[in-house]
Amino acid sequence: MIDWQAVWLTVRLAAATTIVLLAVGVPIAWWLARSRAPWRPLVEAVIALPLVLPPTVLGFYLLLAMGPEGPLGMLWAGATGGRLVFSFEGLLLASVIYSLPFAVQPFSLAFAAVDRSLLETSWTLGRSGPATFLRVVVPLSAGGILTGMVLSFAHTLGEFGVVLMVGGSIPGETRTVSIAIYDRVQALDFDGAAATALPLLVASFAVLAVTYGLRGLTIVPWLTRR
Secondary structure (H helix, E strand, O other): OOOHHHHHHHHHHHHHHHHHHHHHHHHHHHHHHHOOOOOHHHHHHHHHHHHHOOHHHHHHHHHHHHOOOOHHHHHHHHHHOOOOOOOHHHHHHHHHHHHHHHHHHHHHHHHHOOOHHHHHHHHHOOOOHHHHHHHHHHHHOHHHHHHHHHHHHHHHHOOOHHHHHHHOOOOOOOOOHHHHHHHHHHOOOHHHHHHHHHHHHHHHHHHHHHHHHOOOOOOOOOOOOO
């Protein structure tokens, strides 16, 4: 039988992570695409670190940082009075950090591909920086932005090591689909594990199909519209 509670929690976590990464990742990606600062490679390395670190290693350090004695855990407890580890909020923070490169890198590549002459044309037409970004950069980068969002959502769906370290397996609060599958295999409930894994398999295939379909997608910019 499918663990729908875990499925719903996973979808909610993936959706929230994608929204946060859109808000956080776009400014970072724009800076990376346009900056010539000497420390830019260091920033890129920090962002890409989750790609090479084993999830359990990243999860371990996040657990230390978000624990009762960790800096993030102490800040959270002081602000809310609650705990950050073994909570949905902790899972969300860990997921954002873990999936950051899956959003920032497609965003940055799409932004870097925008012809600078189009930006200069927009500026000569009297458009401000933010208006130029919304009216020129975003439409031309739509494929990269959507790809980053889709990959972030899919990556969060399949998280295991990080969510296990930070959230454990609390039903209805931190028990995601991947954790539910692991628990059922541990209990030798292979039929239940297979049933719970099926939605993840279908979702992963759909995400890949959508991602490949988004290649080269752009929206014609409306430079002259006021």
